[in-house]
Amino acid sequence: MHSLACLFPINDPVKTMLRKAPLWLSIGLALFLAACFSKEPEQRKAYIEFLQSRIIDNKDETTFPAMTSRQEEAFGPYVDSFKIMATFFDGMNERTGVGRNAAKSAMSLPDVPALIEDPSLLDRFSASFLQRARETKILVDTADAAKARLQLPDDLKAVYDKAYDRTVSKRGRDWANLEPQWTGVTDQMKKLVAFVRQNQSKIQVQGSGLLTDDPAILAQMQGILKDLYARQDALNKAFDAL
Numbered sequence: 001m002h003s004l005a006c007l008f009p010i011n012d013p014v015k016t017m018l019r020k021a022p023l024w025l026s027i028g029l030a031l032f033l034a035a036c037f038s039k040e041p042e043q044r045k046a047y048i049e050f051l052q053s054r055i056i057d058n059k060d061e062t063t064f065p066a067m068t069s070r071q072e073e074a075f076g077p078y079v080d081s082f083k084i085m086a087t088f089f090d091g092m093n094e095r096t097g098v099g100r101n102a103a104k105s106a107m108s109l110p111d112v113p114a115l116i117e118d119p120s121l122l123d124r125f126s127a128s129f130l131q132r133a134r135e136t137k138i139l140v141d142t143a144d145a146a147k148a149r150l151q152l153p154d155d156l157k158a159v160y161d162k163a164y165d166r167t168v169s170k171r172g173r174d175w176a177n178l179e180p181q182w183t184g185v186t187d188q189m190k191k192l193v194a195f196v197r198q199n200q201s202k203i204q205v206q207g208s209g210l211l212t213d214d215p216a217i218l219a220q221m222q223g224i225l226k227d228l229y230a231r232q233d234a235l236n237k238a239f240d241a242l
Contacts, residue, residue, distance in 0.1 A: 040076065044153060046075060050065075056159070067082060081160060084150075085164060088167065095136075109125055112189075119193050122189060126186045129182055178238045185231045188228040
Protein backbone atom coordinates (compact mmCIF):
# COMPACT_ATOMS: atom_id res chain seq x y z
CA MET A 1 0.00 0.00 0.00
CA HIS A 2 1.40 3.40 -0.99
CA SER A 3 1.68 6.15 1.60
CA LEU A 4 -0.37 9.35 1.36
CA ALA A 5 2.83 11.22 0.58
CA CYS A 6 3.34 9.03 -2.45
CA LEU A 7 -0.20 9.43 -3.68
CA PHE A 8 -0.42 13.18 -3.13
CA PRO A 9 -0.47 14.91 -6.55
CA ILE A 10 2.42 17.18 -7.43
CA ASN A 11 0.85 20.44 -8.67
CA ASP A 12 2.44 23.14 -10.79
CA PRO A 13 3.75 25.34 -7.92
CA VAL A 14 5.49 22.30 -6.45
CA LYS A 15 7.00 21.47 -9.82
CA THR A 16 8.28 25.02 -10.10
CA MET A 17 9.80 24.73 -6.64
CA LEU A 18 11.47 21.46 -7.59
CA ARG A 19 13.04 23.03 -10.65
CA LYS A 20 14.61 25.63 -8.38
CA ALA A 21 15.53 23.15 -5.62
CA PRO A 22 19.11 22.04 -5.04
CA LEU A 23 20.27 19.02 -7.01
CA TRP A 24 20.56 16.83 -3.94
CA LEU A 25 16.95 17.54 -2.99
CA SER A 26 15.70 16.70 -6.46
CA ILE A 27 17.64 13.43 -6.50
CA GLY A 28 16.42 12.53 -3.05
CA LEU A 29 12.81 13.13 -3.98
CA ALA A 30 13.21 11.14 -7.16
CA LEU A 31 14.54 8.19 -5.21
CA PHE A 32 11.73 8.55 -2.69
CA LEU A 33 9.09 8.52 -5.41
CA ALA A 34 10.74 5.52 -7.09
CA ALA A 35 10.70 3.61 -3.81
CA CYS A 36 7.01 4.32 -3.41
CA PHE A 37 6.22 2.42 -6.58
CA SER A 38 8.83 -0.37 -6.28
CA LYS A 39 7.55 -3.92 -6.77
CA GLU A 40 10.57 -5.45 -5.05
CA PRO A 41 8.97 -6.14 -1.64
CA GLU A 42 6.07 -7.98 -3.24
CA GLN A 43 8.40 -9.86 -5.60
CA ARG A 44 10.64 -10.91 -2.74
CA LYS A 45 7.70 -12.03 -0.58
CA ALA A 46 6.19 -14.08 -3.41
CA TYR A 47 9.53 -15.72 -4.21
CA ILE A 48 10.19 -16.60 -0.56
CA GLU A 49 6.78 -18.26 -0.33
CA PHE A 50 7.47 -20.17 -3.55
CA LEU A 51 10.85 -21.46 -2.34
CA GLN A 52 9.40 -22.54 0.99
CA SER A 53 6.31 -24.31 -0.31
CA ARG A 54 7.55 -25.74 -3.60
CA ILE A 55 11.14 -26.73 -2.75
CA ILE A 56 11.92 -26.77 0.97
CA ASP A 57 8.63 -28.38 2.04
CA ASN A 58 8.47 -30.72 -0.97
CA LYS A 59 8.73 -34.32 0.28
CA ASP A 60 9.68 -35.74 -3.12
CA GLU A 61 13.33 -34.86 -3.67
CA THR A 62 13.29 -36.40 -7.16
CA THR A 63 11.10 -33.57 -8.49
CA PHE A 64 11.74 -29.89 -9.01
CA PRO A 65 9.05 -27.26 -9.63
CA ALA A 66 8.63 -25.57 -12.98
CA MET A 67 8.08 -21.83 -12.99
CA THR A 68 5.22 -20.36 -14.99
CA SER A 69 5.49 -17.15 -16.99
CA ARG A 70 3.18 -15.49 -14.48
CA GLN A 71 5.49 -16.52 -11.64
CA GLU A 72 8.53 -15.25 -13.52
CA GLU A 73 6.84 -11.89 -13.76
CA ALA A 74 5.81 -12.00 -10.11
CA PHE A 75 9.36 -12.83 -8.90
CA GLY A 76 11.05 -10.17 -10.99
CA PRO A 77 14.88 -10.15 -10.84
CA TYR A 78 14.96 -13.10 -8.45
CA VAL A 79 14.13 -15.49 -11.29
CA ASP A 80 17.86 -15.66 -12.10
CA SER A 81 18.61 -17.26 -8.73
CA PHE A 82 15.92 -19.87 -9.38
CA LYS A 83 17.43 -20.69 -12.77
CA ILE A 84 20.70 -21.69 -11.09
CA MET A 85 18.92 -24.51 -9.25
CA ALA A 86 16.76 -25.42 -12.25
CA THR A 87 19.82 -25.70 -14.52
CA PHE A 88 21.55 -27.95 -11.99
CA PHE A 89 18.51 -30.20 -11.62
CA ASP A 90 18.07 -30.52 -15.38
CA GLY A 91 21.76 -31.37 -15.69
CA MET A 92 21.46 -34.09 -13.05
CA ASN A 93 18.49 -35.60 -14.86
CA GLU A 94 20.30 -35.55 -18.17
CA ARG A 95 23.74 -36.76 -17.08
CA THR A 96 23.37 -38.78 -13.89
CA GLY A 97 19.73 -39.08 -12.93
CA VAL A 98 18.19 -37.95 -9.65
CA GLY A 99 17.55 -39.92 -6.47
CA ARG A 100 18.14 -43.47 -5.30
CA ASN A 101 16.94 -45.18 -8.48
CA ALA A 102 19.56 -43.40 -10.55
CA ALA A 103 22.32 -44.22 -8.08
CA LYS A 104 21.15 -47.82 -7.80
CA SER A 105 21.31 -48.19 -11.56
CA ALA A 106 24.82 -46.76 -11.59
CA MET A 107 25.92 -49.12 -8.81
CA SER A 108 24.73 -52.34 -10.45
CA LEU A 109 27.67 -54.74 -10.70
CA PRO A 110 28.17 -58.05 -12.50
CA ASP A 111 28.00 -61.15 -10.32
CA VAL A 112 31.14 -62.96 -9.18
CA PRO A 113 31.09 -65.75 -11.82
CA ALA A 114 30.90 -63.15 -14.61
CA LEU A 115 33.80 -61.22 -13.07
CA ILE A 116 35.89 -64.35 -12.73
CA GLU A 117 35.26 -65.03 -16.41
CA ASP A 118 36.09 -61.46 -17.44
CA PRO A 119 37.69 -59.30 -14.70
CA SER A 120 37.71 -56.24 -17.01
CA LEU A 121 33.93 -56.01 -16.54
CA LEU A 122 34.50 -54.52 -13.10
CA ASP A 123 36.68 -51.73 -14.45
CA ARG A 124 34.09 -50.82 -17.06
CA PHE A 125 31.24 -50.74 -14.55
CA SER A 126 33.38 -48.79 -12.09
CA ALA A 127 34.36 -46.24 -14.73
CA SER A 128 30.69 -45.62 -15.52
CA PHE A 129 29.88 -44.89 -11.88
CA LEU A 130 32.93 -42.67 -11.31
CA GLN A 131 32.07 -40.71 -14.45
CA ARG A 132 28.67 -39.94 -12.97
CA ALA A 133 30.29 -38.81 -9.74
CA ARG A 134 32.66 -36.51 -11.65
CA GLU A 135 29.83 -35.04 -13.71
CA THR A 136 27.85 -34.38 -10.53
CA LYS A 137 30.80 -32.50 -9.06
CA ILE A 138 31.08 -30.36 -12.21
CA LEU A 139 27.40 -29.50 -12.00
CA VAL A 140 27.71 -28.59 -8.31
CA ASP A 141 30.82 -26.47 -8.87
CA THR A 142 29.13 -24.60 -11.72
CA ALA A 143 26.05 -23.91 -9.60
CA ASP A 144 28.16 -22.86 -6.60
CA ALA A 145 30.06 -20.35 -8.73
CA ALA A 146 26.81 -18.83 -10.01
CA LYS A 147 25.34 -18.71 -6.50
CA ALA A 148 28.43 -16.91 -5.18
CA ARG A 149 27.68 -14.03 -7.56
CA LEU A 150 24.16 -13.52 -6.24
CA GLN A 151 23.27 -10.53 -4.09
CA LEU A 152 20.09 -11.30 -2.17
CA PRO A 153 18.42 -9.52 0.74
CA ASP A 154 19.11 -11.22 4.07
CA ASP A 155 15.59 -12.58 4.57
CA LEU A 156 15.47 -14.04 1.07
CA LYS A 157 19.03 -15.35 1.29
CA ALA A 158 18.19 -17.38 4.41
CA VAL A 159 15.35 -19.16 2.60
CA TYR A 160 17.20 -19.47 -0.70
CA ASP A 161 20.19 -21.08 1.02
CA LYS A 162 17.91 -23.80 2.41
CA ALA A 163 16.34 -24.45 -0.99
CA TYR A 164 19.76 -24.48 -2.64
CA ASP A 165 21.20 -26.88 -0.09
CA ARG A 166 18.31 -29.28 -0.63
CA THR A 167 18.47 -29.05 -4.41
CA VAL A 168 22.20 -28.76 -5.11
CA SER A 169 24.53 -29.10 -2.13
CA LYS A 170 22.97 -32.22 -0.64
CA ARG A 171 23.20 -34.10 -3.93
CA GLY A 172 26.82 -33.08 -4.25
CA ARG A 173 27.55 -34.35 -0.74
CA ASP A 174 25.65 -37.59 -1.32
CA TRP A 175 27.57 -38.49 -4.47
CA ALA A 176 30.86 -37.43 -2.87
CA ASN A 177 30.12 -39.80 0.03
CA LEU A 178 29.26 -42.64 -2.34
CA GLU A 179 32.51 -42.47 -4.29
CA PRO A 180 34.99 -43.70 -1.62
CA GLN A 181 32.55 -46.40 -0.49
CA TRP A 182 32.13 -47.55 -4.08
CA THR A 183 35.88 -47.67 -4.60
CA GLY A 184 36.28 -49.70 -1.42
CA VAL A 185 33.80 -52.31 -2.63
CA THR A 186 35.24 -52.60 -6.14
CA ASP A 187 38.82 -52.84 -4.84
CA GLN A 188 37.82 -55.71 -2.57
CA MET A 189 35.91 -57.43 -5.36
CA LYS A 190 39.03 -57.24 -7.51
CA LYS A 191 40.95 -58.89 -4.68
CA LEU A 192 38.36 -61.67 -4.45
CA VAL A 193 38.33 -62.27 -8.20
CA ALA A 194 42.11 -62.36 -8.36
CA PHE A 195 42.24 -64.84 -5.47
CA VAL A 196 39.67 -67.16 -7.06
CA ARG A 197 41.43 -67.08 -10.43
CA GLN A 198 44.76 -67.86 -8.78
CA ASN A 199 43.24 -70.89 -7.03
CA GLN A 200 40.81 -72.15 -9.67
CA SER A 201 41.89 -75.73 -9.16
CA LYS A 202 40.78 -75.59 -5.52
CA ILE A 203 37.67 -73.39 -5.80
CA GLN A 204 34.40 -74.26 -7.49
CA VAL A 205 31.90 -71.67 -8.69
CA GLN A 206 28.32 -72.81 -8.18
CA GLY A 207 25.73 -70.27 -9.20
CA SER A 208 26.75 -67.11 -7.39
CA GLY A 209 28.56 -69.03 -4.64
CA LEU A 210 32.12 -70.24 -4.13
CA LEU A 211 33.00 -73.68 -2.72
CA THR A 212 36.29 -75.23 -1.60
CA ASP A 213 37.45 -78.27 0.36
CA ASP A 214 40.81 -76.75 1.23
CA PRO A 215 40.77 -75.32 4.82
CA ALA A 216 43.60 -72.86 4.11
CA ILE A 217 41.90 -71.56 0.96
CA LEU A 218 38.58 -71.36 2.81
CA ALA A 219 40.09 -69.29 5.63
CA GLN A 220 41.66 -66.83 3.21
CA MET A 221 38.50 -66.57 1.15
CA GLN A 222 36.37 -65.99 4.25
CA GLY A 223 38.69 -63.17 5.29
CA ILE A 224 38.34 -61.50 1.90
CA LEU A 225 34.55 -61.93 1.94
CA LYS A 226 34.24 -60.56 5.48
CA ASP A 227 36.02 -57.37 4.42
CA LEU A 228 33.92 -57.20 1.25
CA TYR A 229 30.66 -57.48 3.21
CA ALA A 230 31.77 -54.72 5.59
CA ARG A 231 32.52 -52.42 2.66
CA GLN A 232 29.22 -53.28 1.01
CA ASP A 233 27.46 -52.35 4.25
CA ALA A 234 29.20 -48.95 4.28
CA LEU A 235 28.19 -48.42 0.65
CA ASN A 236 24.57 -49.31 1.42
CA LYS A 237 24.50 -46.79 4.27
CA ALA A 238 25.83 -44.08 1.96
CA PHE A 239 23.23 -45.12 -0.60
CA ASP A 240 20.42 -44.93 1.99
CA ALA A 241 21.38 -41.29 2.66
CA LEU A 242 20.36 -40.29 -0.88
